[in-house]
Amino acid sequence: MKVRNTIRGATVTAATLATLTAASAVVCAVPLLGAPPQPVPALDLGRYLGTWNQLAAVPQFFSLSCARDTQARYDLDPAGNVTVDNTCTTWAGTPNHISGTATVTDPVTDAQLHVSFPGVPTQDQLEGPTNYIVTALDSDYSWAVVTDPARLSGFVLSRAAELSATQWDRIRSAITAAGMDPCVYLTSPTTGGIETIEPVCGLRPAT
Template identity: 55%
Template sequence: MSLRRSLTRAVIAGALMAGAVFGAVAPAGAAPLFEPLAPIQKLDVDRYTGDWWQLAAVPQPFNLNCAKDTKANYQLIDPNNVRVQNTCTTWSGGQNLIVGNARVNDPVTTAQLHVSFPGVPTQENPDGPTNYIVTYIADDYSWALVGDPFRTSGFVLSRSPQATPDQWREIRRVVEQRGYNACLVITSPTTAGSPDIRPLCTV
């Protein structure tokens, strides 16, 4: 079975499972349903720079052409702006690359930003509202969970392209604790890690 077909099946399976549990009580300790995604107390933006692998995500239209090895590189421009470079390997084996900017919208936590990319509809304005919230980061900055205020997007980012079974369980716990439906978060294949595409709720 092709990776593309696997992704389609994973998304459909996730949607079906989400439908089955929609309206269910959130797990103990989870954010109340429909409460906006909360940022961490304080993000060290300089420490946050560098390479991040996408291990899982809520599928986005701009990401569907990415078959594997989805990666972000962040570089500090000044205290309020970060250069964003996203890359991935496409289904045909080529490389996708796009460069944009992340502007800090919240000087208190510095964990709420607006990310913009020239030429991308709805993301061209560099002065738009917050659409990138760091809602969790490990103490050692080894992995993070990022999303938008309404959880229509969500990205599990890691300094490593692979995760152990224990790490996957921790990722799922945090994703659910932050108010996401883990069945709508789909794992992202990496060459050096897992080739699987499946809902996080099955991990």
């Protein structure tokens, strides 16, 4: 894979990639900390559908090829399950995508799901245990925080490309409330939003 020096303002160096890889390895080694994080009390699945921008995430091996503009689009299929279409721009500037299916595993809140991706080891079964928990959600569905029962993954999703300093403060509090450290979340460069890769714990966007 050919890596460019810069992609629309996001500096790309060997050190950056090494840091992301190391962070991913550390996160994957973290054991389950007590009980799984709690989902939001109720999720209106209809309002949750649509396109979300990934503004930050806990680094994962499967996402290292994504350099910027990572998005997830959720829709309903004829069977009533959620179709998942994840897209991003790679370090080479080319589009990348993967499609899957999400099924609700918690009919009480609708905020816990099992997401599967055909052909991906350990994630290729349509039915399975919960691996996607919406732990925080703004009242207007403008942003959400998602993790899994073992807290090995984490995503900050937003309808808009950028969030205010006040919104980021609330997100950091939500991450902490879920039993995680905001410092393990790194920002995802987004056109029209934050262009750098940095820990969410120290993020200070303009108000």
